[in-house]
Amino acid sequence: MSLNKLSSQYNQRLTALLEQLFPDVGVDKQLHSLPNAVRYASLSGGKRLRPLLVYAAGEALGVNATVLDQPALAVELIHCYSLVHDDLPSMDDDDLRRGQATVHRAFDEATAILAGDLLQAQAFNLLANQTGVAASCINESMQIVSKAALDMVKGQSLDLAFENHSPNQAELEQMLQLKTGALIRASVLIPTAYVEQLPAAHCQALADFAESIGLAFQIRDDVLDITGDTEVLGKPQGSDAGLNKAAWPSQFGVEAANVRVGQLYERAIVALEHFGESADFLRFLAERMIKRSY
Amino acid sequence: MSLNKLSSQYNQRLTALLEQLFPDVGVDKQLHSLPNAVRYASLSGGKRLRPLLVYAAGEALGVNATVLDQPALAVELIHCYSLVHDDLPSMDDDDLRRGQATVHRAFDEATAILAGDLLQAQAFNLLANQTGVAASCINESMQIVSKAALDMVKGQSLDLAFENHSPNQAELEQMLQLKTGALIRASVLIPTAYVEQLPAAHCQALADFAESIGLAFQIRDDVLDITGDTEVLGKPQGSDAGLNKAAWPSQFGVEAANVRVGQLYERAIVALEHFGESADFLRFLAERMIKRSY
Numbered sequence: 114m115s116l117n118k119l120s121s122q123y124n125q126r127l128t129a130l131l132e133q134l135f136p137d138v139g140v141d142k143q144l145h146s147l148p149n150a151v152r153y154a155s156l157s158g159g160k161r162l163r164p165l166l167v168y169a170a171g172e173a174l175g176v177n178a179t180v181l182d183q184p185a186l187a188v189e190l191i192h193c194y195s196l197v198h199d200d201l202p203s204m205d206d207d208d209l210r211r212g213q214a215t216v217h218r219a220f221d222e223a224t225a226i227l228a229g230d231l232l233q234a235q236a237f238n239l240l241a242n243q244t245g246v247a248a249s250c251i252n253e254s255m256q257i258v259s260k261a262a263l264d265m266v267k268g269q270s271l272d273l274a275f276e277n278h279s280p281n282q283a284e285l286e287q288m289l290q291l292k293t294g295a296l297i298r299a300s301v302l303i304p305t306a307y308v309e310q311l312p313a314a315h316c317q318a319l320a321d322f323a324e325s326i327g328l329a330f331q332i333r334d335d336v337l338d339i340t341g342d343t344e345v346l347g348k349p350q351g352s353d354a355g356l357n358k359a360a361w362p363s364q365f366g367v368e369a370a371n372v373r374v375g376q377l378y379e380r381a382i383v384a385l386e387h388f389g390e391s392a393d394f395l396r397f398l399a400e401r402m403i404k405r406s407y
Numbered sequence: 408m409s410l411n412k413l414s415s416q417y418n419q420r421l422t423a424l425l426e427q428l429f430p431d432v433g434v435d436k437q438l439h440s441l442p443n444a445v446r447y448a449s450l451s452g453g454k455r456l457r458p459l460l461v462y463a464a465g466e467a468l469g470v471n472a473t474v475l476d477q478p479a480l481a482v483e484l485i486h487c488y489s490l491v492h493d494d495l496p497s498m499d500d501d502d503l504r505r506g507q508a509t510v511h512r513a514f515d516e517a518t519a520i521l522a523g524d525l526l527q528a529q530a531f532n533l534l535a536n537q538t539g540v541a542a543s544c545i546n547e548s549m550q551i552v553s554k555a556a557l558d559m560v561k562g563q564s565l566d567l568a569f570e571n572h573s574p575n576q577a578e579l580e581q582m583l584q585l586k587t588g589a590l591i592r593a594s595v596l597i598p599t600a601y602v603e604q605l606p607a608a609h610c611q612a613l614a615d616f617a618e619s620i621g622l623a624f625q626i627r628d629d630v631l632d633i634t635g636d637t638e639v640l641g642k643p644q645g646s647d648a649g650l651n652k653a654a655w656p657s658q659f660g661v662e663a664a665n666v667r668v669g670q671l672y673e674r675a676i677v678a679l680e681h682f683g684e685s686a687d688f689l690r691f692l693a694e695r696m697i698k699r700s701y
Contacts, residue, residue: 147564198524203516222497226520227564230492233524234556237531241549248542255535255549262528270441270521 116397123168123178124161130186131156134235150220150228151235155193158211162330162402163188166300169394170319173385174311176304183243184254184303187236191262192296194232197225199269205358233262246307253306261299268292275359285359289331290324297327301395314387321384322395329377330402335360336370337405378403410691417462417472418455424480425450428529444514444522445529449487452505456624456696457482460594463688464613467679468605470598477537478548478597481530485556486590488526491519493563499652527556540601547600555593562586569653579653583625584618591621595689608681615678616689623671624696629654630664631699672697 114122135152164185171181200207200215201222207215217225240255268291275288301323305316339362362370381399385392408416429446458479465475494501494509495516501509511519534549562585569582595617599610633656656664675693679686 146568147561194524198520201517201520203520223495223567224564226492226495226497227560227567229524230488230527231557231560233527234553234560237549238553238557241546241553248546252535252542252545255531259528259532259535263525263532266521266525266528267441270518273517273521274440 116394119394120165120397123165126178126182127161127164127185127189128156130182131189134186134239146220146224147227147231150216150224151231153219154197154216154228154232155190157213159193161189162398163192163296163300165398166297166323166395167303169392169398170301171304171307172394173319173388173392174304174308174315175391176307180246180307181304183239184258184306187239187254187258188261188296188300188303190232190236190239191258191265194229194236195265195269195296197229197232201225204269204273236262250307254303257299257302257306261295264291264295268295272358278359279364280359282365285361285364286328288359289328289361293331293334294324294327297330298323318384318387322381322399325377325381325384326399326402329374329381332361332370332377333374333403333405336362336367336374339363339367374403410688413688414459414691417459420472420476421455421458421479421483422450424476425483428480428533440514440518441521441525444510444518445525447513448491448510448522448526449484451507453487455483456692457486457590457594459692460591460617460689461597463686463692464595465598465601466688467613467682467686468598468602468609469685470601474540474601475598477533478552478600479594481533481548481552482555482590482594482597484526484530484533485552485559488523488530489559489563489590491523491526495519498563498567530556544601548597551593551596551600555589558585558589562589566652572653573658574653576659579655579658580622582653583622583655587625587628588618588621591624592617612678612681616675616693619671619675619678620693620696623668623675626655626664626671627668627697627699630656630661630668633657633661668697 135148135155137152138148167181167185167188168178171178196210197216199205200210201217208218209215213219215225216228220228236258237255240251240258243251243254268288271288272292275285280288298320301319302316305311305319338360361373378399382396385395385399388395429442429449431446432442461475461479461482462472465472490504491510493499494504495511502512503509507513509519510522514522530552531549534545534552537545537548562582565582566586569579574582592614595613596610599605599613632654655667672693676690679689679693682689
């Protein structure tokens with residue numbers, strides 16, 4: 114099967130799982146805005162990059178996809194919650210996300226805050242209720258995801274603080290590693306929780322891959338925010354720059370940003386050498402993360 | 408030891424644990440508002456009722472307090488996060504909490520949202536990293552707490568919806584069971600996760616106790632909101648009524664509310680008969696929850 118097709122199949126699998134988790138309640142919108150908002154936040158498209166990374170790292174380690182369904186959903190829910198909260202008026206104040214009204218615009222602010230809160234709780238509830246795997250594996254997956262959820266919030270807080278402060282490259286990249294990198298790293302590392310006696314070198318190689326590709330991905334995203342257009346991005350071009358946000362390319366130049374992305378991408382690919390062909394799906398996603406124009 | 412003294416000792420234990428978890432970073436407030444806000448949200452007093460219920464139920468079941476430290480902290484953090492988010496302008500829009508400025512007033516809205524998000528993530532991170540207990544116990548505690556975290560958000564959403572809708576008694580109590588009851592129930596049930604082969608009747612008795620006392624506590628709280636005064640309550644008297652919120656006493660009368668509280672309290676005490684003297688600390692807390700004037 115082509116990797117493109119494999120990717121679509123996993124994507125459909127995720128849609129089906131999300132539809133099952135958040136079924137269309139089809140009732141009075143006023144009294145039931147929360148379930149509708151949660152559906153809207155998690156089922157309105159998106160690249161589903163993080164859960165795909167979970168499955169792809171699972172392929173590299175030989176972990177069955179069924180075992181990874183709940184953790185894959187969990188990282189997607191954590192990601193969705195972070196988008197809903199980051200878009201709020203007091204944060205990035207965004208009106209558009211994935212080409213649609215953001216949750217607080219489509220519903221209201223209170224519903225958006227609660228939808229985010231519920232998505233985070235739901236993620237941990239899914240992890241806690243995994244079946245068919247050892248309790249110790251469940252714990253390890255919860256440790257990985259909860260650590261990322263903590264780091265992500267710290268990263269967002271630094272990002273807001275940088276609006277009034279010009280960080281140097283190391284500070285900026287540390288923020289990006291927390292804000293975006295932490296959950297990407299967690300996604301790639303989750304399958305290690307289900308492998309008994311995994312050699313430490315394999316775990317380290319996946320961590321190296323994830324850290325490099327996660328940072329490259331965010332810098333590429335910030336370049337697109339400057340050079341892309343609204344229709345393709347699904348959000349207004351320059352929407353981050355408009356807030357005086359400290360972004361890699363605006364601080365150090367688009368050209369230098371592209372060089373840095375190339376460097377990090379190469380490092381990520383080298384880290385996968387350990388895994389031979391079993392990492393082809395990871396390589397495919399890494400390329401998509403960097404070469405995308407949206 | 409008197410139960411009053413036992414309660415103070417557990418309270419000091421919790422303060423010490425929270426101080427360790429969120430140490431005073433004492434740095435530039437602007438760049439580090441998040442750690443300061445998290446400390447402020449969790450270490451500015453409060454009754455610490457939920458973690459005390461964890462320890463008290465532990466005494467009833469003979470579970471060592473050391474085993475319960477992390478779960479006790481976790482429920483307190485979930486409670487604190489819910490207060491921070493509920494106080495936000497788009498929700499209950501409260502300026503005062505525990506006699507002090509609410510987090511979004513003392514800091515700003517973005518910081519309050521992030522502090523709440525971090526507190527929720529931290530709660531699950533603590534649970535996932537428990538040591539010295541079986542992995543299956545950890546999972547069970549995570550199941551209990553994550554279920555409550557979900558229900559709590561659903562309850563808050565219903566509470567907001569009821570601002571434009573007059574619920575009947577059953578609807579109102581169901582909302583209260585979600586919004587306030589769920590986390591109180593989880594607090595009381597957590598120690599059951601650490602007991603092997605607990606008789607189902609014991610578990611049921613604790614659940615009955617928790618459901619009755621949790622509902623009584625919230626109705627009592629709503630009565631105090633009508634009859635208490637700001638100085639004693641730590642928040643403006645009538646602050647909930649002012650929002651057209653559907654509260655038990657405002658819907659069905661203060662006198663009927665007091666009767667209902669007495670009925671539920673009695674039911675809670677009857678449920679504890681199973682446990683003899685070992686439940687004295689639970690009885691003490693139940694009395695404090697109902698007879699308090701603050």
